[in-house]
Amino acid sequence: MNIEPEEETRRRFGNKISFMGDFKDRMIVVVLNQVQAQMAEDAGAVAVIPIDGIKQTVVAVEGVQRTTDLSTIKKIMSRVLIPVIGRVRVGHVLEAKAMEAAQVACIDESEYLNPIMSAYNHTYTPYFMFREGPDGANGFAYKMEKRTIPKYPFKIPFICGAADMSEVLQQIYEGASMIRTKCADDEETHDASKTFEIVRKIMGSLDDIINADETRMYQLAGSYNARPALLQMIKEQRRLPVPFFAAGSIYMPIDVAMLMALGCDGVIVSNRVFNILSPETRLENIMAAIKKYKEPEELAKIIERSGGYGPKPK
Numbered sequence: 001m002n003i004e005p006e007e008e009t010r011r012r013f014g015n016k017i018s019f020m021g022d023f024k025d026r027m028i029v030v031v032l033n034q035v036q037a038q039m040a041e042d043a044g045a046v047a048v049i050p051i052d053g054i055k056q057t058v059v060a061v062e063g064v065q066r067t068t069d070l071s072t073i074k075k076i077m078s079r080v081l082i083p084v085i086g087r088v089r090v091g092h093v094l095e096a097k098a099m100e101a102a103q104v105a106c107i108d109e110s111e112y113l114n115p116i117m118s119a120y121n122h123t124y125t126p127y128f129m130f131r132e133g134p135d136g137a138n139g140f141a142y143k144m145e146k147r148t149i150p151k152y153p154f155k156i157p158f159i160c161g162a163a164d165m166s167e168v169l170q171q172i173y174e175g176a177s178m179i180r181t182k183c184a185d186d187e188e189t190h191d192a193s194k195t196f197e198i199v200r201k202i203m204g205s206l207d208d209i210i211n212a213d214e215t216r217m218y219q220l221a222g223s224y225n226a227r228p229a230l231l232q233m234i235k236e237q238r239r240l241p242v243p244f245f246a247a248g249s250i251y252m253p254i255d256v257a258m259l260m261a262l263g264c265d266g267v268i269v270s271n272r273v274f275n276i277l278s279p280e281t282r283l284e285n286i287m288a289a290i291k292k293y294k295e296p297e298e299l300a301k302i303i304e305r306s307g308g309y310g311p312k313p314k
Contacts, residue, residue: 009152016157016177020106020243023047023178023266027256027286028245030271033072034079039274043283047083049108050076051271067095070102077103085159087112091147100156108159109149111182151175161247163198165205169226172242179240180268183248192255195248196262202244203263209234251276253285253302257293266290282306 026046031037032053040048050068067088077084083105088095090109099107151158152175160171161182168179181198209231212220217235221228233241246259247268256267269286276282285302292298 012155013152013175013177016106017242020157020159020177023245024243025290026266027269027283027290028085028266029269029273029283031076032271032274034076036271036274036279037076037080037084039280040269040283041080041082043280044287045082045269045283046266047085047105048076048080049085049087049268051087067092067099070098073099073102073104088149091149093149096149096154100154104156106157106159106177107154108180109161111161148174159245162202165202165209166224166226168202168205168240168244169224169230172240173227173230176242178243178245180245180247192249192252195246195250196255196259199246199259199262199264206234206240206263210238251282251286253282253289253306254299256286257289257299257302260290260293 023046026044028047028049029036029040029043029045030051031040031048032051037048037050050073052068052072067086073084073086085106085108086096086099086102086104087108087110088099090111096107096109148160148171149158157177158175159178159180160174160176162168162171162179163182167182171179181195181202183194209217209220212231212235217231218228220226221231224231230241243265244263245266245268246264249270249272250256250259250267251270251273259267267286267290269283273279273282273286285306288302289299292302
């Protein structure tokens with residue numbers, strides 16, 4: 001249960017969102033080792049996410065896809081100066097606590113890994129800026145998802161996946177400091193078209209909220225099972241209150257440019273980028289696409305430097 005003063009919870013959550021705000025207009029890169037992490041940093045990555053290079057072996061032997069070994073994460077942390085993000089299973093509170101103790105910069109609660117029921121009941125009170133009265137007082141029932149990690153007690157921010165606006169709002173309400181697109185498949189086999197589909201769906205819902213009148217706002221709150229106060233905040237800011245990144249088979253610069261044009265704040269680059277000839281150049285081109293996606297002439301140069309639209313990974 002969250003028993004600390006409300007003011008402290010509010011302050012810490014604000015600091016988490018501010019920290020993740022510095023990730024905007026940058027790329028996060030999924031890496032296997034120190035060499036890849038260094039390559040990503042040199043290309044302009046704002047952070048890296050280490051993953052287990054022997055994932056399939058682990059699944060075959062243990063029957064579970066688990067978080068990356070902490071020794072690998074610490075080696076990468078000793079090599080690069082940019083933030084290192086720890087990836088944990090959905091609902092696995094103790095994995096998240098271990099990552100925090102290992103001093104990662106933030107945690108990705110990942111559906112890529114096998115989920116586990118949280119050992120904690122969500123009886124703590126979520127972020128107070130979204131409260132407007134007792135649950136059910138305005139005609140809506142609000143239920144906390146009990147399979148996710150309680151995020152407010154942690155000192156470091158969380159990145160969480162979402163496939164639609166309902167999940168976006170739930171994740172923010174539960175304490176996520178960044179939202180990324182969710183992948184039903186493994187990251188290495190995910191189809192980028194699914195990522196585009198999710199981005200378009202969420203951006204369309206965002207437009208609905210921004211343009212809604214008061215009556216429509218309450219209808220949307222009911223359909224999303226979300227607090228009207230949170231939707232009102234989004235309407236006033238004309239954007240999500242936390243950064244929104246695209247993830248899932250992202251490694252082509254022209255795709256990155258399109259995702260930025262659709263409204264993403266940045267991208268999480270797949271580890272598949274390191275299977276391409278000259279991944280250093282590809283990563284540099286991805287960063288250029290993020291920065292110059294509004295300039296067609298520059299995009300033409302990026303495509304040319306990539307050898308057309310870029311070869312697929314091996």
